[in-house]
Amino acid sequence: xxxxxxxxxxxxxxTVNEKVALRNVTVTLEEGDFVTLIGxxxxxxxxxxxxxxxxxxxxxxxxxxxxxxxxxxxxHKRAAMLGRVFQDPMMGTASNMWIEENLAxxxxxxxxxxxxxxxxxxxxxxxxxxxxxxxxxxxxxLTTKVGLLSGGQRQALTLLMATLKKPKLLLLDEHTAAxxxxxxxxxxxxxxxxxxxxxxTTLMITHNMRDAIKYGNRLIMMHDGHIILDxxxxxxxxxxxxxxxxxxxxxxGEEFANDRALLA
Amino acid sequence: MLQIILxxxxxxxxxxxxxxxxxxxxxxxxxxxxxxxxxxxxxxxxAAQAITSGMNPYAATALALVGGLLAGLTTGILxxxxxxxxxxxxxxxxxxxxxxxxxxxxxxxxSLLRTETVYSWLQNLGLSDTNAVIVLGLIFVMVIVCFLYWxxxxxLGSAIRATGNNPKMVRAQGINTDIxxxxxxxxxxxxxxxxxxxxxxxxxxxxxxxxxxxxVIGLASVIIGEVLFGKKNFFSRLVSxxxxxxxxxxxIALVLKMGMPANDLKLFTAITVAIALSLPVFKTxxxxxKISIKxxx
Numbered sequence: 177x178x179x180x181x182x183x184x185x186x187x188x189x190x191t192v193n194e195k196v197a198l199r200n201v202t203v204t205l206e207e208g209d210f211v212t213l214i215g216x217x218x219x220x221x222x223x224x225x226x227x228x229x230x231x232x233x234x235x236x237x238x239x240x241x242x243x244x245x246x247x248x249x250x251x252h253k254r255a256a257m258l259g260r261v262f263q264d265p266m267m268g269t270a271s272n273m274w275i276e277e278n279l280a281x282x283x284x285x286x287x288x289x290x291x292x293x294x295x296x297x298x299x300x301x302x303x304x305x306x307x308x309x310x311x312x313x314x315x316x317x318l319t320t321k322v323g324l325l326s327g328g329q330r331q332a333l334t335l336l337m338a339t340l341k342k343p344k345l346l347l348l349d350e351h352t353a354a355x356x357x358x359x360x361x362x363x364x365x366x367x368x369x370x371x372x373x374x375x376x377t378t379l380m381i382t383h384n385m386r387d388a389i390k391y392g393n394r395l396i397m398m399h400d401g402h403i404i405l406d407x408x409x410x411x412x413x414x415x416x417x418x419x420x421x422x423x424x425x426x427x428x429g430e431e432f433a434n435d436r437a438l439l440a
Numbered sequence: 441m442l443q444i445i446l447x448x449x450x451x452x453x454x455x456x457x458x459x460x461x462x463x464x465x466x467x468x469x470x471x472x473x474x475x476x477x478x479x480x481x482x483x484x485x486x487a488a489q490a491i492t493s494g495m496n497p498y499a500a501t502a503l504a505l506v507g508g509l510l511a512g513l514t515t516g517i518l519x520x521x522x523x524x525x526x527x528x529x530x531x532x533x534x535x536x537x538x539x540x541x542x543x544x545x546x547x548x549x550x551s552l553l554r555t556e557t558v559y560s561w562l563q564n565l566g567l568s569d570t571n572a573v574i575v576l577g578l579i580f581v582m583v584i585v586c587f588l589y590w591x592x593x594x595x596l597g598s599a600i601r602a603t604g605n606n607p608k609m610v611r612a613q614g615i616n617t618d619i620x621x622x623x624x625x626x627x628x629x630x631x632x633x634x635x636x637x638x639x640x641x642x643x644x645x646x647x648x649x650x651x652x653x654x655x656v657i658g659l660a661s662v663i664i665g666e667v668l669f670g671k672k673n674f675f676s677r678l679v680s681x682x683x684x685x686x687x688x689x690x691x692i693a694l695v696l697k698m699g700m701p702a703n704d705l706k707l708f709t710a711i712t713v714a715i716a717l718s719l720p721v722f723k724t725x726x727x728x729x730k731i732s733i734k735x736x737x
Contacts, residue, residue, distance in 0.1 A: 255611060
């Protein structure tokens with residue numbers, strides 16, 4: 177479903193701030209894979225996700241989604257295949273617009289925007305039905321501005337928007353990091369439900385080791401622009417935090433340096 | 441007095457079209473587009489030159505619209521394709537338009553006295569000059585408000601609104617934000633050019649300087665409209681812009697009547713806009729006081 181081949185990315189080349197973020201990263205996701213991506217600060221997790229989404233071009237290598245080489249495609253063209261939820265709850269929605277308007281924008285992801293009316297009554301019914309199971313009461317607030325919602329509500333809405341039109345690949349970029357622990361857990365469970373029900377191929381960055389172990393069928397750990405661990409199937413099910421830290425130490429030759437991951 | 445008010449209303453209606461154009465860039469796209477200063481004069485210049493060359497005034501106004509669309513397109517390309525900051529892109533086009541407007545007219549101003557204008561048929565029906573402008577201004581404003589209400593409700597219009605709000609999210613929904621910004625700028629400048637064409641025909645001359653300070657007048661009208669007439673839904677917002685533009689003209693007419701020298705007009709407008717734009721800052725100074733009173737109880 178996704179194949180990243182030898183992708184290399186350097187930021188600010190030729191300056192004192194030069195930073196190689198991805199060093200020839202290669203990874204393949206099968207259809208239905210739910211991969212949790214973990215790693216220390218500056219390991220290259222977000223860079224990998226943003227490279228796949230096309231936020232910036234990569235310097236070397238290729239990215240193929242469902243058989244289409246998207247390496248040279250701009251962000252908005254790749255969007256037809258991708259569902260994305262960002263770390264910042266403000267990022268995934270248009271805060272000045274209504275809930276239903278945001279959903280309508282997402283419902284047309286990858287489609288040409290025409291001069292047809294921006295939202296139909298049939299859609300409104302559908303949105304109500306889809307919002308109700310979130311258990312947030314949003315189904316009765318279709319014409320509320322998204323800016324008035326809490327961070328958790330916005331992330332749940334963004335998640336619904338990202339999966340409203342089934343994406344070939346769902347990219348979750350620490351989408352619960354900005355939420356309080358209880359809300360984060362709820363949004364994470366909701367994500368897991370959406371992913372399982374839709375059998376969505378997913379790449380989820382998390383800073384929480386326990387979540388990385390608990391969710392998904394595959395765990396990838398990055399360090400200094402490399403993928404250093406790729407654990408799947410039965411082996412993943414048996415993982416513990418201690419176990420993972422030990423394997424990180426062996427693979428990288430360093431202590432795991434991400435306070436958030438350890439304290440969480 | 442009534443004559444002064446009616447005059448202000450007629451002028452306000454024509455400037456309302458310009459105000460709506462400024463609203464599209466300033467509020468919807470979140471871009472302060474200075475192109476409009478050049479576009480307003482350009483609309484006037486094209487219409488005046490075309491009319492004095494014998495063209496039908498409505499065709500001349502349509503030609504002005506085309507000029508405005510092109511001006512917006514230029515700024516849009518400078519900003520989105522050549523990555524020049526929006527403010528600077530607008531300034532560049534505005535400056536370029538100064539020379540272009542002089543070329544269009546061949547001189548600094550053109551008189552439209554005793555020529556046929558878009559208002560002529562109404563005047564021939566027996567309406568006074570002012571009333572003819574009010575009637576035609578109203579027709580134009582109503583058509584434009586209805587058009588925009590429809591347009592910004594479409595898929596395309598929604599995408600443009602979202603672009604000004606959160607471009608990152610919009611790209612994630614598969615929309616080319618560059619194109620959306622260009623469409624917004626084109627539409628905005630088209631309206632401003634129509635406004636310029638109608639203003640020139642109502643005042644019977646076009647002048648290369650007539651756009652100077654128009655962005656501030658546009659902003660003042662937008663803000664007055666929002667403060668006084670609310671912003672419940674999109675339709676009432678559009679109507680509030682029209683009322684804002686008219687109110688601005690009435691205020692100006694009144695302060696002039698009260699004896700303020702006309703030369704101080706732009707200073708007065710600039711101060712008004714500066715105060716209005718800084719209101720949120722003053723509010724944050726005032727709010728903590730309220731909270732501390734509550735806590736004191």
